[in-house]
Amino acid sequence: MQTAKPEPHGKGNAGYVAFHWRQRKRGPETRAISRRQAIGLGVLAAIALTLACVALLHFYPGDFLPVLSVLAAGAFSAGLGMVAGRAWQPRPPANMETMRERFEKLEDMAWELRESEERYRAMAEAFGDLLVLRSAKGEILYCNNAYAECFGRPADELAGSDFKPAKITPEAQHSALGHDTREVAFETADGVRWFSWLDLAVRDKKTGTIAMLSVARDITGFKDAEKVLRDAREKAEQASRAKSRFLATVSHEMRTPLNGILGMSKLLAGTGLTSEQASYSDAVIGSGESLLALIEDMLDLTLIEAGRFNLREETFEPRAVMKDALELLSSRAHARGLGFGYHVEPDVPKALLGDKGRLRQVILNLVGNAIKFTNEGGIAVRLTLAGREAPQGKVRLRLEVEDTGPGLSSDDARRIFNEFERADNSITRQTGGAGLGLAISRAIARQMDGLLELASTGPDGSVFAAEFVMEATEPATATRPRTLEGRRIALVLNSRTERETLIRQIKSLRGYV
Template sequence: MFADSDFRQDSKTAGDDGLGPDTPKRQVLIAPPLAPELPPASREGLSFLTVVAIIVLAGLAHLTGAPIFITIGLLATGLGGLMMHLRNQRTERRAALLLDETAARSRAEIETLADRMWEMQESEERFRGLIDALGDLVVHRDRDGHIVYANKVFASLVDTDQRDLAGKTLSELGIDVGVVPDAAFSDHECLSSTDVAIRTPNGPRWFSWIELSVRDRDTGAVSHRAIARDITARKRAESSLITARERAEYASQAKSRFLATVSHEIRTPMNGIMGMAKLLADTDLSPEQRTYVGAVSTSASSLLALIEDLLDYSKIEAGRFDPEPQPTSLREIADNIIELLAAKAFSKNIGLGCHVEPDVPQMITADPGRVRQVLLNLIGNAVKFTDAGGVLLTVSRARSESADRICFTIADTGPGLREEDMERIFEEFEQSDGTSTRVHGGAGLGLAISKRLVIAMGGTISVSSRLGEGSEFVFDIPATAATEPPQYRRSILSDRRAVIVSRNAVEADAIARTIRAHGGGVEIAATPDQAAAFAAGCNVLLVDAALENSDGRLLKRLRQSGFVDCEAVTLIAPADRGMLGEFRANGYATFLARPVRGETLLRVLLTSHVPAPAEPQPQPRGATSARRRDQGLSVLIAEDNDINAMLARATLLKAGHRVKIVGNGKAAVEAVTDAGLKHRFDVVLMDLHMPVMDGLDAIAAIRRHEEALAVPPVPIMVLSADSQEKTRHTVLAHGASGFVTKPLDPDALVQAVESQAAA
């Protein structure tokens, strides 16, 4: 037994600890009585009197002469009662001790429970304080959506007393976070995560709202717990960024339109400069005058190339570059680029070669224009910076289980790059020679444009170099929808053994690699004496025309040194085509034009045992023009710029065609519709931008007239300085037959007109 007054006093003292009214106070607990209390004295007095009475009765019985058994019985009863009394006292004493121990333990447990409840209360207060201090909204709702608990931050946000929130729903407070489906409830599953706008007295605020389901382990009841973080500042920043991006896009579009307009305006006078320089070069000029005309043409070409780079870079920078995949022949692209840059390479007396591995697909799906542009930039740069040796293009295929790619490698023997140059060579307006006295011109945009184009096509580009030993640029693109080459290509030259006699190591190496890749044998010699060692077994002799004399002495010497039965093929530069007759007369069976096309090389080697037909002798331009005048085409030119019109007229007249010029689209429509079938034009050249009626409207009017009369459509070629793909598609969609880009190249113009008329 124990008195609970001490516990009451302790509890009271704990409650009156001097803390302020807002400080959480310890709860006062009063323990119930542990056992009913009996008056110990009365219980002990009853037992003692009973024993005394029995003993007294035993004595009286003995004194009165009562039977002995009565005396003995009473005495035994008294002694037994005394023993029982003593035993009961001992038992009660033990019970009291046990009860005291139990009471002490219970009191200790109650004290412990009280302490734990106090700690839990403190922990809860700390937890709530932490939740409020974080600044996040915390809302606990039951399954029906009624608020069970909400922190002070939420109450302050909705301007409601925290105690008044219990039982309300979010919709009653003007907050819509959507309906949570019952099927979504599971232990701690994220039901939703969304951005929610909440109206407040200070205006709307944005929160990142996350809903969680919470299941009670004991009852299985499921409730909502929401945590929301204020993202108003982020939303405002996003809005500012969107506005800034829209403004930047608008500025970029305005810049692109400006560049396109300026490009058109620049191309128009450039067309006159380049075209007139070309026509002037075909007249009788003194050597000094010819030098000046050449300088004008070179300067105009350089300026035009710079304009093209600036336009391409502007389009890529503005994100307006979209690849246009279509079936593409890599061999044709590679050969065309090499031929295009051959004149520049030969003028520097350096070699230019191309080798395409046999396993390269016949066709892939890619953007041929962009592949051509990257190759033109990289090979053009290599030719520009190489003053000795040459440039070699290699096209190969890299296949693995996860990828199939086409690799282009451009290796040169130029000055090479320093380590620091290789790190920045693909940046805008950078060149390896960044000094103000640099030898080579250019704006430094070609490589930057090439890198962006390659990345846009899904490829990579890199460079490796050693100073003084040349550079090697490598880029790759996916081999999408590849058309596999025939398997027999690897062995089609198995019965051919060739010897190349040339001092141009780069071109000779390209030819040799092509022959070996297709199963043939080949050796390279720089002199006739070196070639003599390879005469045995040779059946094809390839001789650089630059080593041959006009009388064929080199070939005669080679014949004498063992190449008796070999068919001789001369490797001739375009400038030396006029000497083909002399080479044939001296014993050469046929020729290969430098730089050598891979497919042409294979065809010549496969047919080298068959006598080649005689090549037609080149004729002067005057003879060709005379023939054309007898059957010249009737061409209508619609051009408002007098210089451009005069240039096109002079070019076509020189080619033997008849020309009529009008100054606007309306006049062009009238000229075509009034001509009739008997005097109809064979080709119409239509400028895109003209007064009165522009080119597109004129084309549409002409096509409507032809459709109404059911007459064949006249070929209409659009003349424009706007070289964008979008413009090409637009004019073709309006009924144009083709597109000619300004500045006009006289030869290209004549070829375009004649091909359209023939079609």
């Protein structure tokens, strides 16, 4: 009999070895095997296979029981055949293919596990952030090169140690197990550095023990930039406060002598002056009033910026405030040849609780601008109740100022409500102004829970609308006056704004046009 020789492996290391037994032809040159030799060989084969089975069962329990049963049967058959003095020619077992597939699957799994470990380790090293895994006792189980280089220690030296970086900020202390993200500062090899620090509790699947995985990102550059911005903001706020104090002081100090100049100029105008002297006196009074209005606007602006722009509440009649304010401006409108009229709707309450001085200021600003920028046509002023709801017990008052001026471009419409902004056209350059009236008026409206907007604009003029929320202390008259009831009135007016204003008033008195 010829001993078995292994043939070349198949794919990988998991191929199976096929044993081919060839029986030599008996002839005169062949020596017969004795029965005693056959028994010895059978016993040796059985012992070898038994040891192999014990080893496989120890290292791979359960996976090779079918294979071992086949090998045991083969060994038993081989022993019997040798005992009988006959050559045994085994056949490949039917489930040998299953063993080969299992070998390949185990090797693939081991290869994938090694590849996954290498891939994640490479990612942890190339990530750039600091990674450190600590046991429950604080020992470092793993740290990447970024962590080791940051604190100037070799990675192999840190492994197994309880090294902890020097803490600069008290909030850098580790919290209880769980998710905790915070900004901390540590002493590193390059000095003090800031980190965004995240702690995660992880559990080992095999042992069940809990470890702490810490991930940190260097945010020193961000913190430095944040400090620069914070310092710049503080400096700007200090400069703004200094400017506000300066304007408030100067405005107050300038008002006192200016009021004296205006008062004495008006007294001088009442004396017997020649026409030339009277014109000079009027110029002084007009310039002084313009300067006083500018000083008042600057003082209001400083109060708004300082957050000390407060309202005074008092009971007043909106119709009386409207009349008094517009009487001051009507002479200016007529002097420019403009039509001028106003209308108060009957449903406006008779008395309101609010700051009548600020309401008067908004009326003067809006109507004054309309007169300033209108060369022909006229100005119409309307006081109504807004269609939007107001809080319980209050009303939403709406003031509309319509003019027949040149209108505004889309760019001007967006910026005219900012401080020191004016419409960029020739009329603005001629009329002048600091560009504070609309900004202050909007601040007043917002302080009264309202708004100020450009309702419409075009080549035929613009409409500015302001809304104010106030408490109605005395409601409007229950019944409308019937002064013109049943009467038809014909209007012949060149001014469109005056015509529309009169039509509204006639209709409110039950008349017809």
